[in-house]
Amino acid sequence: MAAASNNDLYRAIGILTATVEGLRRDIDASERRAGAENREADEKRAVVHRRMDELIGEVGGIKTDIAAIKDDVTDAKAVTDDVKRWRLMGIGALGVVGIGGTALGVSLANSFEWLTRVLHK
Template identity: 30%
Template sequence: MNELNRAIGELTAEVRGLRRDVQEDRQTSAKHRQGVREELSNIVLRQTHLEADVSSLKHKVDAHEQVTVEIKTLRTKAEGAGTVGRWLIRFGIGIVTLAGWIVGAYTWLTGRPPP
């Protein structure tokens, strides 16, 4: 009987030890789960900030793109105006040269300058 009581005592002690181990495991698991939740919350927060930053950057790039398109359009118009200006200058020089030749021919033919 003594041996049975001792075996029951040992078994009870082991059950208590197992309960204590299970309780410690539960507490440790709860702490780890809380840490995972906090880390996941931080990751979600950082991702939200990144999405906001990317959205802001997208709007800035779109605005810069509009300005770039406008500048390209103005540059093309300025190049066209420059080309037209060069042709008008050449045309004007041609007209002045032709007028000079006409005045020269008139003076040569009549012997006097034009009226």
Template identity: 40%
Template sequence: MSAVEIDVAVHRQLGELVAGMRGLQDSIRRIEEGAQRAEDKTATSHANVHLRMEQLADRVGELEASVLAIGTDVAEMKPVTDDVRRWKLMGIGALGVTGIAAMVLGVSFAEAIRRIVFVVIGKG
């Protein structure tokens, strides 16, 4: 092999090495870009998760406040409800007593009218 042939072979091999190195560099660059995009997506996803968690915490806080307010309202209503129940029971009792009294009065009134009719007719 002559010096020119060796020189051509060396240049060809060096060209192949350079082309291979450039290919490796391109592959490494694409891998780095893909990793960067994955990191960006991960960061965005984590930000969204944290935002949702904060919103959820706010909603739970509002729910706790609402439950506390409802509990306070129910505690305030309980004495009133108990009074209304007591009044209802007293009203039912009063209606019963009034009904019995009206029945007795009606029977007495009917008996009085019957006696008056017998006196007027002359049977009594």
């Protein structure tokens, strides 16, 4: 099963929650009518319990999907942190090379200036 997006998971959880609440209302209503309609109420309760068992299985699947997504997000965060660290190291290296290049350029310019003074005399 492919991992679903967080929005799909939240929507499924919302639907399941609404369904469970509806089932609770069905159970309460069937228990109130239990007097003369015992057999009919028992059949409805059996259907409701069967539906609740199915929903519990679906919720377990959603929890598994959410755990997989959390693992993926954790892995992605580690990669992102590594890339940020590499970028900072690269910027630092460019700064060092820039400073070194500037120092070398100034040194060469001063050397050429000194050489022209010496040769000009």
